[in-house]
Amino acid sequence: MRILLTGFGPFPGAPCNPSADLTKALARRRRPALAGIERSTHVFETTYASVDRDLAKLFARDPDIVLMFGLAGRRRHLCIETRARNAVSVLFPDASGCRPQRGVLAPHQPPSLKGGAPFACLLGAARTGEVPARLSRDAGRYLCNYAFWRALERADRGRPLVQFIHIPPVRRKLMLRRRSRRRAPSLSQLIVAAEALLIALIAASRH
Secondary structure: OEEEEEEEOOEOOEOOOHHHHHHHHHHHOOOHHHOOOEEEEEEEOOOHHHHHHHHHHHHOOOOOEEEEEEEOOOOOOEEEEOEEEOOOOOOOOOOOOOOOOOOOOOOOOOOEEEOOOOHHHHHHHHOOOOOOEEEEOOOOOOHHHHHHHHHHHHOEOOEOEEEEEEEOOOOOHHHOOOOHHHOOOOHHHHHHHHHHHHHHHHHHHHO
């Protein structure tokens, strides 16, 4: 089984993007459930052009699962995205300064594309850790949603199995004294949750 793990690099407002570190760390995890699984990683430049260019090459490797991560700076939960929106922001530029000229990704296409993962199982798996998790029907209108839409668009009859996960900002040392319920998760906590999600996706793909 071949698994592709993706994250994003920096973008305006986020000079450090933990989704890249999470992706690389997840590829190094060693667990019996991951034995014999081929894992590759890719960190997108946070630009529309790089997503369009790189996705074609990545899908040419014929992965069985594509698990994508992105940062949602204002969220406090790990969000399991259930659909990609046919929408893009014309207000916020990507890391290259590019702004889309229109507010839809694909004219004359449905308002959203639904993922094919077992969302309830993924949520249960994510909640076994210390990071609060929830299902989300709104992947935003920036590069995360754009990449999710383009990946779902390329999937042929549900293969590869594509899933996007939004992660909250990672806790830094200056935040340690805040009350526990307000504390952002650590990278190690996110890695544990991401591993549980990956194992759940592998099990779903085998059925």
